[in-house]
Amino acid sequence: MPAYYPHFHCKMDKCRHSCCSSWKIPVSRSEYLALINMECSDELYGRVQRAFEEPDLVTEECYRYICFNWLGQCPLQDRGLCNVHREKGEDFLPKICRLYPRSLKRINGYNVASCSGSCEAVLEYLYDHDEMSIIARELKEVPEMTYTIEEKEIGQIVLFQKIVQDRSTTLAQSIEAVCRIVNEKQFAEDLASLEDPIEAMIGLLKRFLHTNAQFEEIVAPIIERYTQEIELYQKDVQQFETDCPSWMSFFERVINNSMIYENFPFVDQRFDRTDSYKGLCVCYGMMRMICAGSYHFHPNTEHLIDALAALFHLIDHTAFYYNIHVLAEHPAIMLKL
Numbered sequence: 071m072p073a074y075y076p077h078f079h080c081k082m083d084k085c086r087h088s089c090c091s092s093w094k095i096p097v098s099r100s101e102y103l104a105l106i107n108m109e110c111s112d113e114l115y116g117r118v119q120r121a122f123e124e125p126d127l128v129t130e131e132c133y134r135y136i137c138f139n140w141l142g143q144c145p146l147q148d149r150g151l152c153n154v155h156r157e158k159g160e161d162f163l164p165k166i167c168r169l170y171p172r173s174l175k176r177i178n179g180y181n182v183a184s185c186s187g188s189c190e191a192v193l194e195y196l197y198d199h200d201e202m203s204i205i206a207r208e209l210k211e212v213p214e215m216t217y218t219i220e221e222k223e224i225g226q227i228v229l230f231q232k233i234v235q236d237r238s239t240t241l242a243q244s245i246e247a248v249c250r251i252v253n254e255k256q257f258a259e260d261l262a263s264l265e266d267p268i269e270a271m272i273g274l275l276k277r278f279l280h281t282n283a284q285f286e287e288i289v290a291p292i293i294e295r296y297t298q299e300i301e302l303y304q305k306d307v308q309q310f311e312t313d314c315p316s317w318m319s320f321f322e323r324v325i326n327n328s329m330i331y332e333n334f335p336f337v338d339q340r341f342d343r344t345d346s347y348k349g350l351c352v353c354y355g356m357m358r359m360i361c362a363g364s365y366h367f368h369p370n371t372e373h374l375i376d377a378l379a380a381l382f383h384l385i386d387h388t389a390f391y392y393n394i395h396v397l398a399e400h401p402a403i404m405l406k407l
């Protein structure tokens with residue numbers, strides 16, 4: 071687990087964009103039955119009765135969704151605190167609510183724990199602490215997801231994290247080194263493309279614009295700005311790099327954190343792993359463009375964190391790597407952004 075993992079704490083009512091808002095949370099059949107049948111106060115009973123909606127496709131694992139109240143928030147929580155948690159304790163929470171932003175996997179003989187950068191508390195920790203070491207600790211929870219990969223591939227996960235952490239090169243060069251190991255031939259062909267990376271990135275951002283409300287709110291003005299005058303991107307990048315001189319080491323920790331969360335390059339079982347370098351290049355490019363643009367509109371750390379949290383909502387909680395493999399024509403050029 072990353073060294074910060076045991077210290078993670080939810081910000082609760084201090085959170086600017088709580089994960090209890092706007093997220094479609096699936097609840098399994100057993101969790102749903104436990105919640106609607108639990109002994110509790112009349113107040114909580116009323117909330118639970120209004121909290122669920124039936125998905126189009128009902129399965130054991132996705133039996134109900136937690137729906138939103140008129141404020142776009144989970145009807146079980148108020149002022150950042152969950153009433154189920156408060157009254158009945160953590161054990162009664164649906165699995166996703168209990169775990170988020172943590173991820174627990176069992177890979178070969180190892181339990182691997184990580185946290186998603188879609189949570190602002192995780193990003194704030196990474197912003198404030200210049201370290202991303204991996205430590206071994208006892209885990210209270212037992213991972214339910216199990217993966218088996220070749221033993222030599224475990225070594226590759228560790229190697230890639232070390233390469234990304236190498237500060238004798240720029241972050242883009244470190245990512246390039248990783249990508250060349252994953253798929254030298256395709257990466258080199260992509261990188262040789264004459265396509266404009268700024269135009270290509272604007273096109274990609276448009277494709278993902280409606281992923282979530284927060285992402286759209288942050289990215290729409292950025293797309294409009296660079297579509298109207300493409301040269302403004304370089305101007306914004308310069309300003310961002312001048313005002314945030316440690317941007318590269320922060321990006322490094324955030325990308326490394328995401329690689330641990332995704333177990334890069336074993337991110338998505340649906341496509342050839344040698345295509346996984348594409349998502350990594352686009353992740354870097356999106357971070358560059360979204361941070362430069364977002365910083366132009368709101369030059370402060372809070373907005374930077376919010377913009378990245380919205381981006382990692384897209385990267386960590388959708389089939390991002392798979393979609394990039396389908397949609398991005400020359401993803402390697404994003405390292406030029």
Ligand code: SF4
Pocket residue numbers: 079080081082085086087088089090170171188189190191192
């Ligand atoms: S996004 Fe993170 S800090 Fe905010 S409520 Fe969720 S777990 Fe807590």
